Amino acid sequence: MLVGVALSGVVCGALALALRRRLGTVAALATGGLLWSVVVIGLVTLIPADGAPGVVYADSRLDSCSWDIGGPAPDGFWIFSGGQRLLNVAVFVPSGALLVVAAARWRRSALVTVPLGLVLLAAYSVGIEWTQLELARIDRACDVTDIVDNATGAGLGVAVGLVLAVVLRPWRGGVGR
Numbered sequence: 075m076l077v078g079v080a081l082s083g084v085v086c087g088a089l090a091l092a093l094r095r096r097l098g099t100v101a102a103l104a105t106g107g108l109l110w111s112v113v114v115i116g117l118v119t120l121i122p123a124d125g126a127p128g129v130v131y132a133d134s135r136l137d138s139c140s141w142d143i144g145g146p147a148p149d150g151f152w153i154f155s156g157g158q159r160l161l162n163v164a165v166f167v168p169s170g171a172l173l174v175v176a177a178a179r180w181r182r183s184a185l186v187t188v189p190l191g192l193v194l195l196a197a198y199s200v201g202i203e204w205t206q207l208e209l210a211r212i213d214r215a216c217d218v219t220d221i222v223d224n225a226t227g228a229g230l231g232v233a234v235g236l237v238l239a240v241v242l243r244p245w246r247g248g249v250g251r
Contacts, residue, residue: 075121079114086110100244101179108172112198115165119202122212139207139216162223163230169195170231171238178239188235192228199224 090106097105170192177187199221207216 075117078117078121082113082117083110086113097179098244098246100242100246101176104172104175104179104244108169108176111169111172115169115198116202118165119214120205120209120212122214135210136207136215139203139218141218143219143222159219159223162220163227166195166199166224166227167231167234170228170233171235172231173228174232174235175239175242175244178235179244181245188232192232195228196221196225199228 086106086109089109090102093102093105096102173191173195174184174188177184177191180187202224203216203218203221206212206214
């Protein structure tokens with residue numbers, strides 16, 4: 075998992091450097107960072123934390139998501155401390171914030187791009203949970219509470235991004251800004 079995070083960081087950093095002339099430094103870094111944060115979310119949520127469990131027999135496989143909103147959640151993952159619900163919120167905050175900063179490069183279209191991006195981040199969370207349900211072998215559980223927490227994190231990230239966009243002003247564009 076950590077190798078994937080590092081390698082994807084290098085690729086997304088190179089993308090940001092390549093976009094720098096076209097978008098300006100702030101928007102290019104936000105775009106590369108947004109892509110990287112989405113990849114990291116996928117890696118953290120879809121790679122088994124303790125290695126593949128091996129065989130998951132059909133009779134022990136869950137056939138639906140847990141609809142126990144706010145139900146019991148374990149203490150996070152081996153690499154992250156804290157509760158899983160807090161982690162589910164925190165992991166989506168950077169994506170929401172970087173979405174706003176990247177979209178703010180084009181101020182007028184950001185009024186459509188940011189809400190659409192927020193919906194896409196929530197849909198990404200739904201896709202992750204569906205994948206966890208279908209691929210029982212990765213030893214992850216589908217839980218609707220995770221979707222709520224992830225969407226909450228993305229929404230909080232959008233609020234943070236609004237403040238960052240005002241401070242960083244990515245719409246100025248240009249190299250070195």
